[in-house]
Structures are given as C-alpha cells and as structure tokens.
Amino acid sequence: MADTIFDKIIRREIPADFVYEDADLVAFRDLHPQAPVHVLFVPRKPIATLNDLTPEDALLVGKLVLAATAYAKREGFAEAGYRTVFNCNHDGGQTVFHVHLHLLGGGPLRGGFGQ
Numbered sequence: 001m002a003d004t005i006f007d008k009i010i011r012r013e014i015p016a017d018f019v020y021e022d023a024d025l026v027a028f029r030d031l032h033p034q035a036p037v038h039v040l041f042v043p044r045k046p047i048a049t050l051n052d053l054t055p056e057d058a059l060l061v062g063k064l065v066l067a068a069t070a071y072a073k074r075e076g077f078a079e080a081g082y083r084t085v086f087n088c089n090h091d092g093g094q095t096v097f098h099v100h101l102h103l104l105g106g107g108p109l110r111g112g113f114g115q
C-alpha cells in the first residue's frame with residue numbers, strides 16, 4: 001500500500017495533536033474539525049479501505065471502536081452522544097487511503113440520518 005499522510009503522522013515525521021495511542025492504534029485531532037471534538041482513530045497497520053479488511057482484522061476494528069467510545073467517556077460527552085464514521089472510497093468521501101474512524105462530538109451534530 002502506498003504511504004499516506006497518516007503513515008507519516010504515525011511515524012512522527014509530521015506533527016499531529018495526539019490524544020491517545022497504544023500498540024495497535026493512534027488517535028489525533030482532525031486538521032479540519034467538523035465538530036467541537038473531531039478525532040481520528042487510525043490503526044498502525046496500513047489498510048487502505050474498509051474493503052481491504054480481512055477476518056484477521058476483526059479484533060483491530062473492535063479496538064478502534066472501543067478506543068473511540070472510551071475517549072468519548074473520558075472526555076465526558078458519551079452520554080450526550082456522538083457520531084462515528086468510516087468513509088470508504090470516493091463515493092463515501094474517503095480522502096486518505098489508510099482506514100480510520102472519525103469520532104465527532106462535543107455538541108449537537110447536524111446532518112445525521114433521519115434529520
């Protein structure tokens with residue numbers, strides 16, 4: 001897989017505002033936040049899109065989700081609510097081809113389904 005901006009962030013070659021990291025993943029603030037809190041949860045393993053996940057990645061995907069929910073709880077907005085998004089490929093709005101989970105929260109969000 002081609003190197004992306006997120007690989008460079010993970011390797012600390014370019015700066016980012018990290019809020020969490022462990023052996024499997026990192027989390028840092030989005031450069032162009034779409035909500036009061038907008039954090040990206042990124043596996044260290046370079047997987048281009050959701051379509052490239054395999055059954056052996058199941059635990060990793062679970063860890064991404066759990067890291068995001070734990071962060072929302074720590075920051076105190078879990079009960080109020082938040083949104084999590086995986087964009088996939090061009091029609092899904094994906095611009096960085098290294099799988100990542102968006103966590104958006106910290107206030108009411110517009111544009112959700114059913115609104």
Ligand code: 5GP
Binds near residue numbers: 005028032094
């Ligand atoms: P996607 O559109 O692929 O789902 O999400 C990519 C996200 O990465 C976008 O929300 C964009 O603002 C963010 N982004 C792109 N380049 C950088 C960067 O260099 N640093 C940070 N922190 N976020 C970035």
